[in-house]
Amino acid sequence: MSAAPAIVPPGGTIGILGGGQLGRMLALAAARLGLKCHIYSPEEDAPAFQVAAAHTRGSFDDIAALEGFARACDVVTFEFENVPAETIERIGPVFPSAATLRITQDRFEEKSFVNALGLKTAPFRKVDGPADGSGILKTRRLGYDGKGQAKVADAREIAAAYARFHSAPCILEGFVDFAFEASVIAARGRDGAFAAYDPPENLHENHILRRSTVPSRLSAAQVAEAKDIARKIADALDYVGVLAVELFVARDGQLLVNEIAPRVHNSGHWTIEACAISQFEQHIRAVAGWPLGDASRHSDAAMENLIGDEVAAWRKLAANGGALHLYGKSEIRAGRKMGHVTWLKGSRG
Ligand SMILES: Nc1ncnc2c1ncn2[C@@H]1O[C@H](COP(=O)(O)OP(=O)(O)O)[C@@H](O)[C@H]1O
Numbered sequence: 192m193s194a195a196p197a198i199v200p201p202g203g204t205i206g207i208l209g210g211g212q213l214g215r216m217l218a219l220a221a222a223r224l225g226l227k228c229h230i231y232s233p234e235e236d237a238p239a240f241q242v243a244a245a246h247t248r249g250s251f252d253d254i255a256a257l258e259g260f261a262r263a264c265d266v267v268t269f270e271f272e273n274v275p276a277e278t279i280e281r282i283g284p285v286f287p288s289a290a291t292l293r294i295t296q297d298r299f300e301e302k303s304f305v306n307a308l309g310l311k312t313a314p315f316r317k318v319d320g321p322a323d324g325s326g327i328l329k330t331r332r333l334g335y336d337g338k339g340q341a342k343v344a345d346a347r348e349i350a351a352a353y354a355r356f357h358s359a360p361c362i363l364e365g366f367v368d369f370a371f372e373a374s375v376i377a378a379r380g381r382d383g384a385f386a387a388y389d390p391p392e393n394l395h396e397n398h399i400l401r402r403s404t405v406p407s408r409l410s411a412a413q414v415a416e417a418k419d420i421a422r423k424i425a426d427a428l429d430y431v432g433v434l435a436v437e438l439f440v441a442r443d444g445q446l447l448v449n450e451i452a453p454r455v456h457n458s459g460h461w462t463i464e465a466c467a468i469s470q471f472e473q474h475i476r477a478v479a480g481w482p483l484g485d486a487s488r489h490s491d492a493a494m495e496n497l498i499g500d501e502v503a504a505w506r507k508l509a510a511n512g513g514a515l516h517l518y519g520k521s522e523i524r525a526g527r528k529m530g531h532v533t534w535l536k537g538s539r540g
């Protein structure tokens with residue numbers, strides 16, 4: 192690991208590993224601050240390439256290409272958390288750190304880390320072979336949008352799901368009959384400054400985020416507790432950048448940590464319209480070593496994802512008063528996030 196990089200002044204270049212919609216929105220936010228982005232992605236036509244000053248097409252195990260990319264950037268960050276931690280270590284300095292990635296890439300390590308901070312999660316245990324019990328079997332690594340997860344009721348179902356996951360190391364997690372889901376999106380600067388957004392309430396359909404709404408049904412005390420959870424996690428990781436903490440809000444009001452995303456998050460897209468400084472600009476500020484911006488919310492908002500062919504309604508959506516975001520993905524696939532719409536309160540048609 193090299194020394195901490197200098198503060199990136201306007202005109203400098205932020206390297207972003209991953210070229211999806213998150214990278215695209217990061218690059219757009221960076222541009223507003225006079226910063227350039229250089230995107231690294233294996234994809235041929237990555238959504239972020241279209242809006243960035245530079246891009247490199249390469250795989251995440253091509254160390255020579257990654258090192259060349261890192262040399263061309265003043266600081267490197269990522270929008271895709273499955274870049275191998277060893278790679279991050281090799282090309283450092285990267286924000287958030289390789290140590291953070293090591294923890295958040297593995298559900299067992301992540302939940303153990305959260306519990307060690309005195310924060311609650313659903314009960315969980317390792318599964319590396321035949322096991323009994325019920326709940327949700329999840330692969331420890333590489334899951335997203337519900338991939339690598341199965342609801343299981345007994346030993347037979349665990350065995351079947353485990354086989355479907357090619358015997359990858361798993362955890363068995365207790366099923367939480369939550370009242371609703373929420374998330375905290377927060378930022379920590381290089382100087383340790385902390386800023387959290389108002390936690391949205393999140394509705395998932397088929398394990399994919401459908402809608403995020405602010406304000407949520409959380410009480411003021413729960414909002415404070417949620418922000419405190421994010422702060423404890425961020426401080427313990429010596430985190431730099433934006434992170435999201437997904438929460439289950441139990442029927443008795445307890446907040447359980449579901450997972451940590453070491454990056455900007457889909458449930459924070461509404462911050463573009465409803466806050467002076469969006470999660471994307473906040474992340475850029477943090478990794479560039481700039482002061483964090485004001486995370487306060489000036490409007491109530493609802494964000495809805497456009498998934499798969501829902502994006503075909505773009506013309507109608509463009510006319511109905513929401514802020515339409517399209518990610519520039521040429522191919523529509525079922526379950527693929529193609530765009531989103533944010534409505535500010537009062538403008539919903
Ligand atoms: N233990 C659980 N109890 C109830 N619902 C769960 C549980 N774990 C996951 N889910 C549901 O599945 C969604 C996706 O699971 P999550 O663990 O966040 O994985 P992913 O990495 O796919 O987002 C959650 O947001 C929640 O709706």
Ligand SMILES: [Mg+2]
Binds near residue numbers: 437450
């Ligand atoms: Mg999740």
